[in-house]
Amino acid sequence: MQPISSVKGKAYPLGLKNVDTDIIIPAVWLKTISRSGLGKGAFQTLRGVAGNVFDDPAYAGAPILIAGDNFGCGSSREHAAWAMADLGISAVIAPSFSDIFSGNAFKNGLLAIVLPQDAIDRLMEVAKTDDIHIDLETQTVTTPFQDRFAFEIDPFRKHCLINGVDEIGLTLKSSDAISAYENKISASQPWLSPNQA
Amino acid sequence: MMSTPQTLYQKIWNAHVVEQRDDGTCLIFIDRHLVHEVTSPQAFEGLRVAGRRVRRPDLTLAVPDHNLPTTARLDANGNDIPIADPESAQQLEALERNAPEFGIAYIDATDVKQGIVHVVGPEQGFSLPGTTIVCGDSHTACHGGLGALAFGIGTSEVEHVLATQTLQLSQSKSMEVRVEGELGPGVSAKDVVLHITGVLGASGGTGHVIEYTGSVIRALSIEGRLTISNMAIEHGARAGLVAPDDVTFAYLKGRPMAPKGDDWDAAVAYWRSLATDAGATYDKVATINAADIAPSVTWGTSPEDVLPITGVVPDPSTFADPSKQEAAKKSLEYMGLTPGTPMTDISVENIFIGSCTNSRIEDLRAAAAVLKGRKKADNIKWAIVVPGSGLVKQMAEAEGLDRIFTDAGLEWREPGCSACLGMNPDKVPAGERCASTSNRNFVGRQGPGARTHLVSPAMAAAAAVTGKLTDVRTLMD
Numbered sequence: 001m002q003p004i005s006s007v008k009g010k011a012y013p014l015g016l017k018n019v020d021t022d023i024i025i026p027a028v029w030l031k032t033i034s035r036s037g038l039g040k041g042a043f044q045t046l047r048g049v050a051g052n053v054f055d056d057p058a059y060a061g062a063p064i065l066i067a068g069d070n071f072g073c074g075s076s077r078e079h080a081a082w083a084m085a086d087l088g089i090s091a092v093i094a095p096s097f098s099d100i101f102s103g104n105a106f107k108n109g110l111l112a113i114v115l116p117q118d119a120i121d122r123l124m125e126v127a128k129t130d131d132i133h134i135d136l137e138t139q140t141v142t143t144p145f146q147d148r149f150a151f152e153i154d155p156f157r158k159h160c161l162i163n164g165v166d167e168i169g170l171t172l173k174s175s176d177a178i179s180a181y182e183n184k185i186s187a188s189q190p191w192l193s194p195n196q197a
Numbered sequence: 198m199m200s201t202p203q204t205l206y207q208k209i210w211n212a213h214v215v216e217q218r219d220d221g222t223c224l225i226f227i228d229r230h231l232v233h234e235v236t237s238p239q240a241f242e243g244l245r246v247a248g249r250r251v252r253r254p255d256l257t258l259a260v261p262d263h264n265l266p267t268t269a270r271l272d273a274n275g276n277d278i279p280i281a282d283p284e285s286a287q288q289l290e291a292l293e294r295n296a297p298e299f300g301i302a303y304i305d306a307t308d309v310k311q312g313i314v315h316v317v318g319p320e321q322g323f324s325l326p327g328t329t330i331v332c333g334d335s336h337t338a339c340h341g342g343l344g345a346l347a348f349g350i351g352t353s354e355v356e357h358v359l360a361t362q363t364l365q366l367s368q369s370k371s372m373e374v375r376v377e378g379e380l381g382p383g384v385s386a387k388d389v390v391l392h393i394t395g396v397l398g399a400s401g402g403t404g405h406v407i408e409y410t411g412s413v414i415r416a417l418s419i420e421g422r423l424t425i426s427n428m429a430i431e432h433g434a435r436a437g438l439v440a441p442d443d444v445t446f447a448y449l450k451g452r453p454m455a456p457k458g459d460d461w462d463a464a465v466a467y468w469r470s471l472a473t474d475a476g477a478t479y480d481k482v483a484t485i486n487a488a489d490i491a492p493s494v495t496w497g498t499s500p501e502d503v504l505p506i507t508g509v510v511p512d513p514s515t516f517a518d519p520s521k522q523e524a525a526k527k528s529l530e531y532m533g534l535t536p537g538t539p540m541t542d543i544s545v546e547n548i549f550i551g552s553c554t555n556s557r558i559e560d561l562r563a564a565a566a567v568l569k570g571r572k573k574a575d576n577i578k579w580a581i582v583v584p585g586s587g588l589v590k591q592m593a594e595a596e597g598l599d600r601i602f603t604d605a606g607l608e609w610r611e612p613g614c615s616a617c618l619g620m621n622p623d624k625v626p627a628g629e630r631c632a633s634t635s636n637r638n639f640v641g642r643q644g645p646g647a648r649t650h651l652v653s654p655a656m657a658a659a660a661a662v663t664g665k666l667t668d669v670r671t672l673m674d
Contacts, residue, residue, distance in 0.1 A: 016524070017521070018399050018400070018501075018524065020637075020640075022618075022639040022641055022642050023640060023641075026645070027619060030235050030263075030620060031264065031282075031284035032284070033238035033239065044641075068520055069400055070403065073399055074335065075334070075335045075618075075637075076335040076349035076350060076351055077235075078239075078352040096403055097403075098433065099435045100351060100430075100435075103351060104351035154222070154367060156220050156222045167353075167357060167365060168249070168357050168360050168361065170365075171224065171363060171365065172361060174215065175361075177215050177224070178215055178226070178252075178362065178363055181226050182226075182253075189463075189464075189467065191460035191461070191463055192228060192325075192328070193255065194229075194255065194256065194322075194323055194454045195322075
């Protein structure tokens with residue numbers, strides 16, 4: 001994972017609620033065996049509608065997306081995070097995210113920033129004309145108009161994002177603890193080991 | 198001294214903590230990992246690139262399901278029929294190659310045990326109460342019907358579990374959804390979970406693990422409990438849970454991968470200890486009255502857009518939340534519906550009976566009971582029944598259900614995910630409607646432009662008979 005500590009630039013003012021992962025990347029795009037190239041399919045159904053924010057030249061190449069409640073609901077497809085990253089999006093700001101999407105976003109260094117609806121409403125306005133600045137170190141979203149919105153983030157995730165930590169490598173350092181757990185369980189609950197069908 | 202009363206969720210969580218960090222994040226051991234072809238290729242590739250192995254192949258089971266066509270898989274000479282779509286074929290081949298390379302048990306597409314991962318796991322006794330179960334699929338919550346803490350994960354987490362058999366997780370909040378009373382005629386587990394989703398909303402359970410309790414849940418079969426827990430994700434929950442009881446143990450006993458002999462007795466004793474303690478509290482509680490649940494149907498493009506079949510298409514301007522008004526307007530436009538239209542006036546052209554939500558033997562029995570001695574309506578262009586596994590298919594055929602379906606004019610198919618998400622050739626054409634027993638009515642879910650109405654198996658069968666969304670109670674004796 002590439003380290004990320006701030007994102008500054010234009011933002012797509014999408015605002016839509018319940019943006020599900022089928023909207024972010026339809027199932028037809030899931031047949032790939034690679035992580036790259038999914039930007040072409042990102043938000044395909046929304047892009048079919050005239051006047052959509054993704055094809056509006058005013059927002060071309062925006063690194064931020066602003067959305068409504070429950071962003072990323074639906075399937076567990078990490079392709080959603082890959083597609084957004086491939087489209088050039090580095091951060092999403094919404095009032096809430098589905099649990100699985102926010103985990104997938106984190107694993108790919110895509111910031112999923114939670115702010116209340118009134119802050120979202122304000123940022124939707126600002127995005128029409130000006131840049132938005134997300135700073136992970138100070139946990140703030142700011143605009144050129146003195147707006148300053150603080151957000152919460154899990155300290156472990158913040159650490160991993162800023163330092164670009166390889167999470168598997170980190171967990172493998174706990175191999176001894178995992179082995180100890182396995183030994184304890186195989187003694188106390190031997191039936192947990194599945195019979196091979 | 199009395200120990201603090203705990204919920205089922207807390208007990209399972211605590212039993213799986215390998216390590217806890219100062220910030221509260223835990224390294225959680227994963228007892229079971231189901232792998233399918235769509236969300237695993239990049240994970241295996243990641244392992245290969247890093248030179249990592251699968252830590253516990255014995256706890257991992259690979260089954261292809263999403264891409265498989267549901268038409269015949271073997272020709273008259275018993276040879277594999279090649280898969281026409283090169284991308285689907287490539288993804289299936291990747292799993293077929295990756296499983297043996299990493300020492301993982303693999304159930305082949307032509308094996309009678311093959312099916313949708315969430316049907317196969319319980320059926321084989323691979324999924325057990327009190328275990329942690331993950332899969333790169335959001336409907337993994339399904340296995341919670343057995344009392345397992347089961348949840349969907351992304352591909353990076355699939356790779357993490359393959360390499361370490363653990364996940365770094367923060368504990369979710371707990372929520373109780375209590376369903377009390379008695380279900381009326383024609384009301385099934387699917388109607389219960391659609392109703393719950395309508396009441397809680399698509400994000401009502403976000404950040405929570407939901408335990409479904411109450412007399413209605415206790416009275417359900419395992420098939421019904423799996424249906425309910427399956428859709429926990431549709432109201433936003435990380436996972437769903439139903440406390441294991443005698444119904445659970447009777448279902449699991451003798452399943453191929455379940456414990457045997459003395460092991461079985463020890464397992465049951467442990468599972469009995471998992472029930473939520475008296476006095477334990479949940480972060481959130483919702484109570485549902487069974488008498489309020491009718492045969493249900495969705496009208497929009499979010500699973501929260503639920504109505505009783507006796508309802509009418511809602512007027513978006515009547516919604517209190519302005520963002521919901523906007524969403525409802527878009528939904529109705531996509532669905533081609535006019536406010537005020539009775540749901541039972543809506544014609545459908547397609548019927549899909551299947552998916553990890555509703556493709557088990559009881560689901561097929563419920564649909565067959567409605568279709569017996571009846572024919573599909575003339576306006577039904579496409580109607581398929583897709584059993585959840587080869588074993589479900591076998592059982593249904595032994596009971597003669599396949600003949601009831603084919604006599605009624607429905608197609609009897611091979612197992613897989615099928616038209617739930619249309620990664621295989623089973624899709625609903627643009628602009629057409631489908632009465633579907635699946636779990637998502639998202640825009641484009643069953644194919645670009647497809648219009649999905651989520652219903653129970655009995656309601657899908659009723660729609661097949663009349664060619665319209667139909668109150669199944671009007672077709673019951």
